Amino acid sequence: MAKATNKLHSKDLRQLGFTDDKQISLALDILDNRELRKLDKGSAQALLKQIKEDPYKYVRDELWRPLAQELVPQPSRDVKLSPDIKDYRRYGEAFIEDGARKQMDTAMTLPITIDGALMPDAHQGYGLPIGGVLAVDNAVIPYGVGMDIGCRMALSVFDLPARYLDQRTQELKKLIHNHTRFGNKEVFKNPADDPVLDRPEFKEIGVVRGKREAAINQLGSSGSGNHFVEFGVVDITAEDNDMNLPVGQYLGLLSHSGSRGLGAAIAQHYTKIAMSKCPLPPEARYLAWLDLDSQEGQEYWRAMNLAGDYASACHRDIHRRISQALGEKPLAKVENHHNFAWKETLADGREAIVHRKGATPAGKGVLGVIPGSMTAPGFIVRGRGERDSIQSASHGAGRRMSRTQAKKELSEGDVRRHLRDHGIELIGGGLDEAPMAYKDIHQVMAHQQDLVDVLGSFTPRIVRMDAGGGVGKSKYGGE
Secondary structure (H helix, E strand, O other): OOOOOOEHHHHHHHHOOOOHHHHHHHHHHHHHOOOOOHHOHHHHHHHHHHHHHHHHHHHHOOOOHHHHHHOOOOOOOOOOOOOOOOOOOEHHHHHOOOHHHHHHHHHHHOOOOOEEEEEEEEEOOOOOOOOEEEEEEEEEHHHHOOOOOEEEEEEEEEEOOOOHHHHHHHHHHHHHHHOOOOOOOOOOOOOOOHHHHOOHHHHHHHHHHHHHHHHHHHOOOEEEOEEEEEEEEEEEEEOOOOOOOOOOOEEEEEEOOOOHHHHHHHHHHHHHHHHHHOOOHHHHHOOOEEEEOOHOOOHHHHHHHHHHHHHHHHHHHHHHHHHHHHHHOOOOEEEEHHHHEEEEEEEOEEEEEEEEEEEEEEOOOOOOOOOOOEEEEEEEEEEEEOOOOOOOEEOOOEOOHHHHHHHHOOOHHHHHHHHHHHOOOEEEOOOOOOOOHHHHHHHHHHHOOOOOOEEEEEEEEEEEEEHHHOOEEEEEEOO
């Protein structure tokens, strides 16, 4: 322990504030490196003082990493949950499954939790339930945001009558088939460029550094699962609609997709870090958080915002391609996202990080789209800024059946008949996304009348999804 390196001894390190024998030994061993032996005593002391004061700067330095990792503050290995569940508002509680409610109850016992709410479309997920809204103090929960960071809805309204869907059905099916891409294998041969691809985060944040090429290739594409691009009827019913649209019916284009592989990589990487730094009891382990004052917390925040902006760029490209093919510029657009965290001021004046995992922002005057299912309308809404819901609303109808349950209980024949009876043209799709797997959107909307005002509706007619499920037509013209 008393070995001298650069004329430094263990007592010198203790004077600098080093108290742990392991840290002192590591520091002296590293200073014995051939290159560092050239340092005089004052320079060595100054360097060690810097490392002790801000070890996060050195955790990626190959030489100093072992010491920096020891110096990074570690949370107690015994993070305690509160014995009491903080009170929170549940909308449409009667038809919210127990699993989702229990997950939200657990989230309300976190020591960082300030407030929460559960939306009427809620169902069980990982960590925070889908439909969960959670406000916390100066921290971010990667699984409170979710895997598909910045997933969103985007609606374009065209100056074409609703009857255009009946008159040009085959043409529109061909158009939506040719100008969209879905799943992990389909990409455009000539992907578009977008300023988001030049963001410095692609160079400065390790986990996204290797994802830029994939992000370029996937730009303008949509994921699998419940992601879709649809032509349908927009019915504007409110004269005061903030879109300058006369009351009436229009051709609409609605898309639902997220940040693709980029968002998934960010979510997985930082969830692992959060779980290692914030060990929680088994029932809460996926609610591990990153302090926003930490390097990892700041990195995740930047990466999350990059993924959200990338998701928006994908929708921008989807709507650009289809608008050009249609030969029409939209009269109006509405876009909103979920699976995200926002810095907001709560009604009582406190600053908080608000997670909306499968929940739509519904601040006063904020426009959004809440979709139903393939055979049920979605709704164009304006937020009312309700404090009990933390200015949030549902992000859709919500699942009534799990994906596994839907695949077991539903048949392709029944689903195809159901779609035919409702006049729906489906390209792709699977049993797990069948309309019967979802809750009644009208019931969901009835439970959030205090949260949003309805300005109009969107009724799907031509739907494209990932082709993996095999329920719909694989191409616009045949089975």
